Amino acid sequence: MxxxxxxxxxxxxxxxxxxxxxxxxxxxxxxxxxxxxxxxxEKAVGIxxxxxxVYTNEFFNCDTQQAAHGRAPAVATAVKRARPECxxxxxxGDGDLASIGMAETIHAxxxxxxxxxxxxxxxxxxxxxxxxxxxxxxxxxxxxxxLGREAAREGNPVDxxxxxxxxxxxxxxxxxxxxxxxxxxxxxxxxLRAFRAQMKGLGFSLVEILSAxxxxxxxxxxxxxHYVDEVMAKYYPPGEVRVAKEVLEG
Amino acid sequence: MVEIDTERCKGCGLCVEACPRKILALSTExxxxxxxxxxxxxxxxxxxxxxxxxxxxxxxxxxxxxxxxV
Numbered sequence: 001m002x003x004x005x006x007x008x009x010x011x012x013x014x015x016x017x018x019x020x021x022x023x024x025x026x027x028x029x030x031x032x033x034x035x036x037x038x039x040x041x042e043k044a045v046g047i048x049x050x051x052x053x054v055y056t057n058e059f060f061n062c063d064t065q066q067a068a069h070g071r072a073p074a075v076a077t078a079v080k081r082a083r084p085e086c087x088x089x090x091x092x093g094d095g096d097l098a099s100i101g102m103a104e105t106i107h108a109x110x111x112x113x114x115x116x117x118x119x120x121x122x123x124x125x126x127x128x129x130x131x132x133x134x135x136x137x138x139x140x141x142x143x144x145x146x147l148g149r150e151a152a153r154e155g156n157p158v159d160x161x162x163x164x165x166x167x168x169x170x171x172x173x174x175x176x177x178x179x180x181x182x183x184x185x186x187x188x189x190x191x192l193r194a195f196r197a198q199m200k201g202l203g204f205s206l207v208e209i210l211s212a213x214x215x216x217x218x219x220x221x222x223x224x225x226h227y228v229d230e231v232m233a234k235y236y237p238p239g240e241v242r243v244a245k246e247v248l249e250g
Numbered sequence: 251m252v253e254i255d256t257e258r259c260k261g262c263g264l265c266v267e268a269c270p271r272k273i274l275a276l277s278t279e280x281x282x283x284x285x286x287x288x289x290x291x292x293x294x295x296x297x298x299x300x301x302x303x304x305x306x307x308x309x310x311x312x313x314x315x316x317x318x319x320v
Contacts, residue, residue, distance in 0.1 A: 001251070005303040005313040016308050020285065021262035025307030180268070181304045214262075221262035 008032040010041045012061045021221020023211035023228075024052060024120065026178040028059055031091070031118055034191045035062065038199070040087045045079050047072040049092035049101070052126045056091045070101020073108035076115040087198060089116040094135040095125040098158050102134075105160075112169030112203035116194045119160065119206055122213040123232060130216025134158040137235050142216070160208060161241045171202035173242035177210045179229050183238075190240065197247050210236055251314050252290050252302070258310035261285035265302035265311065271295050274302055 007013075010032035018024045035041050044062040048054055050069040057064035067075040072090035080088040097105050097119050108115065124142050125131040132142040132149060135157055139148040149157070161175050172194050176187035187209065194205035210232050212224035219227060259281065265288050266274045273295050276286040288310075290296070303311040 001314040002317045003312070003314045004298060005300050005311070007309050007312075011309070015258050018307065020260035020307075021264060022307055025309065026305070029309060181299075181301050184304055221264055222267045225264060225267065 008036045010035040010044075010061050012059055014058050016059065017055060018052060019213075019215040021212065021214040021224060022052070022126075023122070023178055023209070023213075026184070027091075027118065027120055027209050027211060028056070030178070030184060030188050030191055031089070032060065033188060034195055035060075035087075037192065038195055040195065040199075043085060044087045044089065045083070047076045047079070047088065047090040049090065049096040051093040051096050053091050053093050053096070053120060054127070060091075070096050070099070071104055072096065072101065073104040073113070073115065073117065076117075077108055077111075077113050080113065080115050084114075087116075087195070089118060089195070089198075091118045092120065093126060094119070094121045094123065095128075095133045098134045098160055106163070106167070109164050109169045109204045109206070110167045112171070114198055114201055114203055115205075116198045117204075117206040118191070119208045120211045121160070121208050121236065122211045122216075124213055124216050126213050126216055130213070135160070135236075137232065157235070159236065160206075161236070164206060165241050170204045170206065170242050171244040172197040172205035172240075172247050173208075174206075174240040175208040175210065175236060175238045177228055177233055177238050179225050186238075193240075193243070193247050197244065200246060200250075202244050202246050208236075210238065252293065252296055253312045253314075254288050254290065255310040255312075256281050256287035256289075257283070258308050259285060259287035259306075260308055261287055262307065263288070264305040264307065268301040268305040270299060270301060271297060
């Protein structure tokens, strides 16, 4: 028997403890497949953030370090500088990366720190019960924007891609969705490019993954899947934002 | 062969949505965690596109095929 599809080696056998239909599992698999393909597992150090993604240390079959809320890029900076031979990636949600960790994210990007960031954007605070996040969409209802987010009342969303694209430091920036096998193939390509950017020493790389949170969006997993494509991807268009030409060479 | 680990499955239904042949469904039975796991209704009609496995957030689906027919 030829196995056509099975669990990547860079994931442990532990069942995911995410809600039904959560895209964290899809993102974990693609990151693990990229680690497998680039043969990075033995020298990889994953930095877990705070939020639902705090569990990543149990799921990625490589060394991991838990960081204080939002400080994953700072911890990753330290690990990469102390052990430059390691491959260092962070796995952060939007409440972590775009809110409390905004300073660490921006400054790591501005310095062009040679680390890779996987940014899971589900437009709310998942673990704590679906409160409004900086990335919450206009008119999106959350537990702390019950009437729907309105610029005059709750403020405007933060588009991390536009923000980071204003800086010199990043070598690779891309936004992806995981809602179909074809889109997952594009997402995998982006993750591989981000990881190769670090392997080549080109500097900061980040892949933003638009991700469904059916529990907090009060939707079925299938409705949430379509919401990502039909609503979220309209406001946050997927695609590569920055590709240093050295990323594509070789 | 499409193997579904019914104890890992959380019954989210994304595989049912992804299947182009519509040969997957959610069981009326419960697994230990209280979810209705996915079941393959008609294995002979499977085209091995892997869409169900790729959309499964819990990696509950493993797909293999006889070597000589791959």
